[in-house]
Amino acid sequence: MQTSAFEYEDxxxxxxxxxxxxxxxxxxxxxxxxxxGSVRVCEPSRWLAERMISPARTLREGEAMQIDGGGWIEVLAQGCQAQVLVMEPVPVWRTYWRLAISAARRARLSLGHISEAL
Incomplete structure (x- = not known):
């Protein structure tokens, strides 16, 4: 699995x-x-040489995969019960919004310290 600069939501x-x-x-x-457990994950469909394909991969306990493209996936439990954790990347706008709010709070706090000193 490739590492990425995404921030994830559980x-x-x-x-x-x-x-x-x-x-x-x-x-x-x-x-x-x-x-x-063990699951089979079918990735979103895509075109390959004028054919529609849906790549699928079997994952066992402890394994993970990153979905390359957005769309519909199917997760199928194989053999016995399974527990799966799905983590989506946080949208970029939300990350920037959090940074802006954090900077505004820090600015307000630093302005509060300045007014107390006066």
């Missing part, structure tokens, strides 16, 4: 019964990690 662990499948939309850069 969607929460999904608990799947044996044979249960879940479909969800995800953003580019989403990480799927298996906490228990």
């Amino acid at each position: 969607i929460g662990p999904l608990r799947l019964r044996a044979g249960q499948a879940v479909q969800a939309t995800v953003r580019r850069g989403t990480v799927v990690q298996v906490l228990a």
Whole structure:
């Protein structure tokens, strides 16, 4: 798995019964990690040489993968119950918004110290 500069939001662990499948939309850069059991992850469909394909990969306990493109994925529990953690990257605008609010708070605090000194 490649490391990236994304900040992640935890969607929460999904608990799947044996044979249960879940479909969800995800953003580019989403990480799927298996906490228990084994799952098959079908990535979003894409075009390859004028054919539509949906790459799939089996992940076992402790393994993770990063989804290269946004779209619909399917997670299928294989054999027994599985627990999966899905983490989506935080949108860039939200990161900048947090930085702006943090800077405004620091500026307000430093202005408060200056007014107390006067």
